[in-house]
Amino acid sequence: MRSPRAFFRPLAVGAPVPNVDIPFKPSRMIHFFDPSNEKMAAKVPDIAKKVDILLGNLEDAVKTDKKEAARQGLVDIAKANDFGDTQLWTRVNSLDSPWVLDDLITLVSEIGDKLDVIMVPKVEGPQDIHYVDRLLAQLEARAGLERQILVHAILETAEGVANVEEIAAASPRMQGISLGPADLAASRRMKTARVGGGHPGYLVRQDPTGDDLTEGRAIYQQDLWHYTIARMVDACAMNGILPFYGPFGDIKDVVACEDQFRNAFLLGCVGAWSLHPVQIDIAKKVFSPSPEDVAHAKRVVEAMGDGSGAVMIDGKMEDDASCKQNIVMLDLAKALAERDPELAAAYDL
Ligand SMILES: CC(C)(COP(=O)(O)OP(=O)(O)OC[C@H]1O[C@@H](n2cnc3c(N)ncnc32)[C@H](O)[C@@H]1OP(=O)(O)O)[C@@H](O)C(=O)NCCC(=O)NCCSC(=O)C[C@H](O)C(=O)O
Ligand SMILES: [Mg+2]
Numbered sequence: 001m002r003s004p005r006a007f008f009r010p011l012a013v014g015a016p017v018p019n020v021d022i023p024f025k026p027s028r029m030i031h032f033f034d035p036s037n038e039k040m041a042a043k044v045p046d047i048a049k050k051v052d053i054l055l056g057n058l059e060d061a062v063k064t065d066k067k068e069a070a071r072q073g074l075v076d077i078a079k080a081n082d083f084g085d086t087q088l089w090t091r092v093n094s095l096d097s098p099w100v101l102d103d104l105i106t107l108v109s110e111i112g113d114k115l116d117v118i119m120v121p122k123v124e125g126p127q128d129i130h131y132v133d134r135l136l137a138q139l140e141a142r143a144g145l146e147r148q149i150l151v152h153a154i155l156e157t158a159e160g161v162a163n164v165e166e167i168a169a170a171s172p173r174m175q176g177i178s179l180g181p182a183d184l185a186a187s188r189r190m191k192t193a194r195v196g197g198g199h200p201g202y203l204v205r206q207d208p209t210g211d212d213l214t215e216g217r218a219i220y221q222q223d224l225w226h227y228t229i230a231r232m233v234d235a236c237a238m239n240g241i242l243p244f245y246g247p248f249g250d251i252k253d254v255v256a257c258e259d260q261f262r263n264a265f266l267l268g269c270v271g272a273w274s275l276h277p278v279q280i281d282i283a284k285k286v287f288s289p290s291p292e293d294v295a296h297a298k299r300v301v302e303a304m305g306d307g308s309g310a311v312m313i314d315g316k317m318e319d320d321a322s323c324k325q326n327i328v329m330l331d332l333a334k335a336l337a338e339r340d341p342e343l344a345a346a347y348d349l
Contacts, residue, residue: 001126008172011137016148018172022241025087026052026339029274029283030119030178030244032091033057035073036066043277048083050280052271052339055089058103059121060183067099071106078111085339089152091119095128104132108139108149115149117175122183123153125163129170136173148173154246155232156180157187168235176242177232178273179264181225182249192224195249197260199224223263233268245272254282261286270332291346294333297326 008018031051033040035058048054056074058067074090088111092103107115120132132151140149151173155161161184168174181196192199198221206218229245236243245264248257261272261283271287274280289297303311304323311318318326337344 010141011134012141014141014144015137016140016146018148020172022150022175024242024270024335025085026336027087027176027242027244028052028271028287028336029280030055030089030271031274031280032061032247034062034066034070035077036062036070041073041077044077045081047277047280048081048086050284051086051274053087053089053117054083055091055119055273057091058099059091059093059097067093071099071103075106075110078114083114087116088114089117089119090115091121091154094122095120095131096122104135105139108136108145109143112140112143112145112149113147117150117152119152119154119178121154121180122156122160123167124157124159126166126170129153129167129174133171133173150175152244153177154180154183155228156183156246158184159187160184161228161231164232164235165238168239168241174239174241176244176270177236178244178246179225179229179232180246182247184228190224195247196225196245197248197250197253197256198222225260226263226267229264229267229269237268242271243269245269247273247275248279249275251276251278254278258282258286288336288340288343289329289333291348293329294347294349297329297333300326301330 008020010017029051030053031047032055033044033047035041035056044054056070056077058070058074062070078088090107092107093099118132118136120128123129129151136149136151151171152175153167155164155177160167164177168177185192200221202222202224203219204222208217233243245261248260250256257279264272265286272283274283300313300318300323303313304318307320307323309319333347334349337347337349
């Protein structure tokens with residue numbers, strides 16, 4: 001670990017100075033596209049207007065013989081477009097792959113001024129972040145960048161989960177962490193072959209009411225990802241960085257996708273990945289607080305004044321702690337409303 005005094009020093013001469021705080025920007029969906037896929041790439045300028053984050057994916061889901069084309073495709077798209085407020089991210093190949101070095105060198109040199117965040121897959125511990133951190137500092141210095149590119153880790157190995165707190169604290173460059181349920185399931189040897197979401201076999205069953213063990217017993221499906229998401233959220237919150245749910249692979253099951261996203265939202269995540277255009281609006285809906293919750297939050301915060309004491313609102317006790325919960329809701333609503341006039345009107349902010 002670096003000493004507290006050295007933590008915010010640039011890691012290369014001439015590299016940008018790290019931010020002390022990670023700026024919160026609307027981040028309800030990280031929209032994945034394959035820059036080597038011409039049909040998808042053609043949709044990017046329009047999709048950029050609808051999403052908070054656009055991510056050019058270079059890793060899994062890009063065919064091996066398209067890796068270079070995907071990298072170059074992202075460079076071309078970034079150079080040809082101004083995405084305005086929409087953040088531009090990339091997911092580079094894993095650190096043990098033959099492509100990642102060229103991914104980082106090319107992207108930082110060619111479009112470093114346009115890239116907000118680099119997502120690093122299969123992060124196993126702080127050593128992976130330290131490697132990327134130093135290399136990015138050198139590349140930023142060489143490219144003459146004035147703003148630091150941030151790093152986002154995917155939590156998708158058992159070792160990564162065991163080290164999540166150290167990963168979150170590894171560098172001032174850390175912007176956030178996403179759950180990668182597919183690789184994580186494989187790494188843990190879980191017996192689900194789904195990309196995120198629940199499994200009908202992971203359940204608890206109501207006690208029997210008589211001698212018949214098979215009749216009349218309700219079953220309740222459980223959440224396979226609860227433990228990992230909760231742990232990831234704590235690691236992120238204690239380090240001032242942002243937690244995200246990752247992919248939901250059953251594209252046609254828009255109902256279960258919404259449920260999975262909402263579980264993550266309620267637990268503290270700020271957004272999720274959208275793999276297909278149909279998931280963009282789901283994420284937008286789920287990760288924007290409802291107008292009713294915002295109206296309630298305003299009432300509580302106004303009634304609580306300086307936050308001390310206790311009041312009754314609609315039969316419920318509100319105090320300092322519940323006031324803080326409502327401030328979280330209100331702050332998110334304000335940040336989203338600044339970017340989204342429809343939400344600003346719905347929230348009356
Ligand atoms: C999942 C898909 C392969 C589906 O694509 P397709 O079969 O083409 O679907 P549709 O026919 O319904 O598509 C309709 C049109 O929309 C375009 N499209 C599809 N997806 C996107 C997109 N993400 N961005 C932009 N445009 C998109 C299609 O080209 C169609 O266009 P047209 O024919 O002109 O009407 C596909 O959606 C896809 O590949 N999505 C991304 C997958 C991906 O990125 N996977 C990696 C992330 S998940 C992961 O890595 C696991 C994680 O790491 C973990 O471990 O958990
Ligand atoms: Mg993965």
